[in-house]
Amino acid sequence: MDWLLQHGTRIGVLILLAALASWAARHMIPRAVKLALAHQRVEDGEEPEAQIALEEQVQRARTLAAVLVRTIDVTAVGLALIVALGEAGFQLGPLIAGAGVVGLAIGFGAQSLVRDVLAGMFILFENQFAEGDVVNIAGIGGTVKKINLRRTVLRDIDGIVHTIPNGQIQVASNLTRSFARVNLNVSVGYGEDLDRVRAVIDAVGAELAADPAFAEKILEPPAVLRVNKLGDSGIELKVLGTTRPMMQWEVTGELRQRIKQRFDREGIEIPFPHRVLIVRDERGAGPEDARGAVRSEG
Numbered sequence: 001m002d003w004l005l006q007h008g009t010r011i012g013v014l015i016l017l018a019a020l021a022s023w024a025a026r027h028m029i030p031r032a033v034k035l036a037l038a039h040q041r042v043e044d045g046e047e048p049e050a051q052i053a054l055e056e057q058v059q060r061a062r063t064l065a066a067v068l069v070r071t072i073d074v075t076a077v078g079l080a081l082i083v084a085l086g087e088a089g090f091q092l093g094p095l096i097a098g099a100g101v102v103g104l105a106i107g108f109g110a111q112s113l114v115r116d117v118l119a120g121m122f123i124l125f126e127n128q129f130a131e132g133d134v135v136n137i138a139g140i141g142g143t144v145k146k147i148n149l150r151r152t153v154l155r156d157i158d159g160i161v162h163t164i165p166n167g168q169i170q171v172a173s174n175l176t177r178s179f180a181r182v183n184l185n186v187s188v189g190y191g192e193d194l195d196r197v198r199a200v201i202d203a204v205g206a207e208l209a210a211d212p213a214f215a216e217k218i219l220e221p222p223a224v225l226r227v228n229k230l231g232d233s234g235i236e237l238k239v240l241g242t243t244r245p246m247m248q249w250e251v252t253g254e255l256r257q258r259i260k261q262r263f264d265r266e267g268i269e270i271p272f273p274h275r276v277l278i279v280r281d282e283r284g285a286g287p288e289d290a291r292g293a294v295r296s297e298g
Helices: 002-037 051-087 094-108 111-125 194-210 248-266
Strands: 135-136 140-148 151-155 159-164 172-174 179-189 216-228 235-243 275-278 295-297
Touching: 002 179, 051 159, 051 235, 111 140, 135 151, 140 159, 172 179, 179 194, 179 216, 194 216, 194 235, 216 295, 235 248
Parallel strands: none
Antiparallel strands: 135 140, 135 172, 140 151, 151 159, 179 235, 216 235, 275 295
């Protein structure tokens, strides 16, 4: 009974302190991180650039806070467990010494784990990407669903979840940082007037940017940049525009549809491959003998 009153009370206090540390971390760290990042903000510019910067800052604060809270939770529980074992009568000296020997042995085989943690620290503090970003890392593309010091979890467009150790990330391509681009190649026939085609595409881009359903998603209206290529069957024009992060795919899809519809109304040809079929008769006659047997197929 005396042991329970003396040591049990201390163990209860330890559990209470660990719970308080976890509670404080969950309620105070997000605010502290938000305030710390607020000092790094650039001066507010014109909308929508300032709004995008603010959204990125909130996203980064959320990611950093989540990682720090999880780290403090694990640390608080671990320390409370060690001290509680000591209060329960376990000899911590041999236990710690044994753990040191085991840790040294494991350390030789855990170099990849150390590399993952170091890489995770750089990813977080350099703000390479955050939860919610669309990225290409380690040859896999998808939305960042979770990130911590050891691993990054992506969900790709097929709904597949990929878990990637941070140490395997050599190059991180963030598709949703600050702004995104409409990058579209449009082909027209060689017989078309390029000045007219350019005017039509630019008009479609301007109309799309003025549409209330897309106005907030587009920063710069899509327009023809240059003649990109003289292809085998047509002339390729490069069309570029600027959108808010993660809006480029929706805007590009709508732009393709509207360009096709306008080209149909304007009678502008979109080239496609053709094949010429030569039909020979049973005598092996050539095209000059088999009149009317030569036809073209799309």
